[in-house]
Amino acid sequence: MKVTSEPLLSIKGLKTSFHTHDGTITAVDGVDFDVFAGETLGLVGESGCGKSVTALSVLRLLNPSMTTIRGRVDFNGKNLLDLDPEEMRMIRGSTISMIFQEPMTSLNPILTVGEQIAESLRLHEKLDNKKAWKKAIHMLEIVQIPSPEIRAGQYPHKLSGGMRQRVMIAMALSCNPCLIFADEPTTALDVTIQAQIIRLLEHLKKGSNTSIVLITHDLGVVAQMASRVVVMYAGRVVEEAPVVELFHDARHPYTRGLLKSIPVITQDKKTRLNEIPGIVPNLLYMPKGCSFHPRCSEAMDICKKESPPMIHLKKNRRVACWLTSDDYGEN
């Protein structure tokens, strides 16, 4: 893997707030992480912890009249949050793409799949209709859809979920982006198809220097694909680690809880699956101190009062927890 020291995408202090009738909800609260060229970064957390909102904020796909995005998103030497809408539109699809989690609804039912792939080619690569169509067929071939010429002329309802996700991947890849946000690309698919899609993504990544930010709550997928993992909880980064270290030596009680709640096939049927008690806090009423303390089995007094600092243990290894802070002193 070609990982350079200069990050491709650098998110610093990203803070996304939604203005609702009940008040302002901060869904992403001071997130920072880097993505290097050619790597696969796992972005992990429970539903509602701000993973998808982080991706949508980077691509600026949230409705600007209802959201405020602050912080910096440096990409190719430019802060994406400062670009005007037209410049941002040109980046979407050509250098940064996104794959959504619902393959059944992410294709327009009234356009053929070929047309939908050709759309971004005409737009970004300025191909004429005929060339765009040819390339669209070629893209379907790349994502291993059989009989691509026939499939390109079909409407989405003729395709199964797995095929539609392949089409989505073809759309995302069509202009050779440097970065792809894959938002739960396998969640809506059944297990065998999940494995196929993951193998496909890995295969495609090998052939290019594309970075993937894999947003998921499925740690199995992360273990298979990602080289580095960022764990999020309630809109904040709680831990970051290379994938092997995370699975062997998770520092944050939340990460440990997530790892424990993976079902093991050899487990005795009568043993209950481990779970993290409680639910993600309501973003309108965040607990004081560490946002995880009400659910944490190891919570101490200080956790209820002050939110923990981010402790950088070494390169690509950081954790926000008072437990670690005690081990390492206050430095």
Added chain:
Amino acid sequence: MNNIYINTKNNDIEPDEDVKSSSGRGWAKLKRNKAALMGGIFLLIYIGCALGAPILFRGDPSAPNLMDSLSPPCAKYFLGTDELGRSILGRILYGSRVSLMIAVGVVGVGLLFGVPIGLISGYYRGKTDFIIQRFTDMMLAFPGFLLALALVAILGVGLENTVISIGISMVPLYIRLVRGCVLTIREEVYVKAARAIGTKDRHIILRHILPNVLAPITVQTSLGMGTAILFAAGLGFLGIGVQPPTPEWGSMLGSARAYMMGKPHVATFPGIAIFLAVLSFNLLGDGLRDAFDPRSKI
């Protein structure tokens, strides 16, 4: 397209040859709906009358012939004559041209302004939407016919002004309808996905959103044509619509008012013509709605 079975080693393929597209299912439903079918047949007859009026009736429908005035239906005058001795059949046939022109024109005006404004209002939301919607509220505060009347008062009488007035009075309905549909469709993942690959707003509106709102627009168009004929007849009846001697159903009714007791046929036949034309559009419109409304399960 013929059913194509693809021989494949991948197991994530479901050849689903039985699945018809939603519009295909819609047409099948429409064909089963007898009322809608009847509406469609009436409509074809109506359009046939409008197109074939010069063949079906020879002579000038506006030329008076006072010798035969107010003649009851007979062999020479199949539906009788009016107070100026003009054949009622001829005037109804030629009147169908006028009313069809009005129906098409009115809906054309409604679509021309209502659809783009509705698309913009629903897609961009925010201040644009707010201003457009308050303006629409204002127009909808008047009953449609009253608004058309007021506009005629400003613009003046005649065929063109009738079309423009009724057309404008229908614009807010289209704005509301289209905006409502756009609000749901713009939240679809495929719209987000299209934006995620950098598609231009104009392109998203025209290629991704507009085709998905065509079904409700079609229904509203059919029902709107019925309403347009009724409104035009209303204006004609009041004497401020299409002016004589142009044969127009509403003004025919209006001038027949005086002979209602003694010569009821003078008012009856144009009345039936209006009734059937409006009925055909409404039956067809209802049928279309049932066929294309995803919630109806006929």
